[in-house]
Amino acid sequence: MTWLDAIFIVILILGAVRGLFAGKLLPLLIVFAIWITSIAIAVNFEGSLGDTFGDYQWSHLLAFFIILIVIQTIIYWSAIPVMVLRSIDWRPERSINMLGALFISACITAIYCGLIWRILEVIKNEVQGDRVEVLTGAAGSFVELIEGSAVRSGFVAFVDWFAPPKGVILGCLMGAALVALAVHARLREERVDEEEEDYAGTRDDDSYYNSGDRSKTEGL
Numbered sequence: 116m117t118w119l120d121a122i123f124i125v126i127l128i129l130g131a132v133r134g135l136f137a138g139k140l141l142p143l144l145i146v147f148a149i150w151i152t153s154i155a156i157a158v159n160f161e162g163s164l165g166d167t168f169g170d171y172q173w174s175h176l177l178a179f180f181i182i183l184i185v186i187q188t189i190i191y192w193s194a195i196p197v198m199v200l201r202s203i204d205w206r207p208e209r210s211i212n213m214l215g216a217l218f219i220s221a222c223i224t225a226i227y228c229g230l231i232w233r234i235l236e237v238i239k240n241e242v243q244g245d246r247v248e249v250l251t252g253a254a255g256s257f258v259e260l261i262e263g264s265a266v267r268s269g270f271v272a273f274v275d276w277f278a279p280p281k282g283v284i285l286g287c288l289m290g291a292a293l294v295a296l297a298v299h300a301r302l303r304e305e306r307v308d309e310e311e312e313d314y315a316g317t318r319d320d321d322s323y324y325n326s327g328d329r330s331k332t333e334g335l
Contacts, residue, residue: 134220
């Protein structure tokens with residue numbers, strides 16, 4: 116284990132503790148679902164888009180982040196997370212809320228760490244290149260630091276777990292679930308608006324008839 120591993124472990128712990136104190140399980144679940152969906156799509160199509168950039172170390176990584184950013188931008192711009200949160204009536208108990216938020220926040224933080232490690236891995240490969248000789252100086256120390264990491268494989272594997280075919284299936288399921296919940300929220304809002312309009316119309320009618328009755332009484 117290196118000092119870089121210690122930093123990532125501290126980041127993971129801080130992320131979990133942050134979720135524990137925030138105690139907001141439902142919003143974190145939605146954020147986690149969005150990350151799963153966007154990563155699943157990015158992992159599965161980074162090769163196709165990356166090949167168009169040429170045969171470079173960074174081509175697939177660049178394609179991955181382009182797809183990731185585009186998918187997340189579309190999801191958040193469409194206000195799906197807000198509509199999904201409104202459509203869920205379940206409110207967990209405080210203990211479940213806090214422990215669940217701790218776990219989900221740790222998973223989200225692990226995703227962040229995995230993405231950072233993917234970047235460090237590409238930088239390491241770019242520095243090392245096709246050299247057979249052992250690197251010295253700052254470049255050699257950097258390569259040794261990355262290769263000597265004990266947590267690198269775990270974080271990277273957590274992100275790469277969404278590769279085909281699991282990623283395609285899970286991404287489609289999560290995406291369909293998000294869309295279905297968003298549609299349900301929209302339909303429920305429209306139904307509530309219609310009920311409020313009907314109620315307002317009924318009150319207006321009652322007010323009209325009551326005012327008419329008072330007029331007749333005053334006339335007498």
